[in-house]
Amino acid sequence: MTGREAMPPDAAPLLLVGCGKMGGALLGGWRARGLDPAAIVVVEPDAATAARVGAAHGVRTIAAVDAVAADFAPRVVVIAVKPQAMDAVVPAYRRFVGPDTVFLSIAAGTPIAYFSRVLGAEAAIVRAMPNTPAAIGHGISVLVANPAVSAAQRAACGALMAAVGDHVWVDDEGLFDAVTAVSGSGPAYVFLLIECLAEAGVAVGLPADLATRLARTTVAGAGALALRAEQPAATLRRNVTSPGGTTEAALAVLMAGDGLKPLITRAVAAATARSRSLAS
DSSP states (O other): OOSOOOOOGGGOSEEEEOOSHHHHHHHHHHHHTTOOGGGEEEEOOOHHHHHHHHHHHOOEEESSGGGSOTTOOOSEEEEOSOGGGHHHHGGGGGGGOSTTOEEEEOOTTOOHHHHHHHHOTTOEEEEEEOOGGGGGTOEEEEEEEOTTOOHHHHHHHHHHHHTTEEEEEOSOGGGHHHHIIIIISHHHHHHHHHHHHHHHHHHTTOOHHHHHHHHHHHHHHHHHHHHHOSSOHHHHHHHHOOTTSHHHHHHHHHTSTTSHHHHHHHHHHHHHHHHHHHHO
16 A cells, blocks of 8 residues: 555554654654644753754653653654664563553564564564655655554554655565665665766766766656656656667667666675674
8 A cells, every 4th residue: 555644543642753854754753744743852962952853843852761651651662773772772661561552663674573572472563664865755665564553553553654755565574675675765866866977977077066967967857757657667668769869879788788777686685684684
């Protein structure tokens, strides 16, 4: 299932653990979709970040989970801390485990098995892999749930991720290493394309500022067209390619046996292998 949904009541009250770039993007999306700030508590140990987040979104911020009221019962606990901080952070949240609470993790490389081990086998856990375009509401997230997650909790987590872009559910967590390599790391590949295209423009005589503007806008526009078009990318490519023209000359290089396709294939394979090694 993909697309955006209304924020369901099962998404609140909500406890957001960590409010860095991705946590902040999610919070901004939730607030824009009408989630009541009074129903959100943010745990953020960095004082400057906490002050900025509190002022921007009107939510309560606290430095540590110890400050959460004993009677606070979140429907969703969103784990948005760096993977290397998990061991120091996650165990303290076992107090919230129960049939009415789901844990939604956006930590890259941290499998559901880790949370089940730390929080207990009875914990309802959803793992999500968003990407950085979530910062402007154009991300895509892939989600997977363990058997303890109810239909209502699944809907709540889907709506929370849909607030920052598209989302899709999978049943096989084993796909996440490849998901990370394609969509999680994918924005970096696109940014590199922009860099290379601009530098190539300079090499054939364009002023640097013009080459950069052309590269950025062309990649952004082509991406928007690919997203909206009903035709596959291969058809869109052929539509731009006139026989004997300039695009065909360029594609003869890019589509050669040692061109872009095998290079991207090797890059995604390397990222997938690295993701697997980090999760082991």
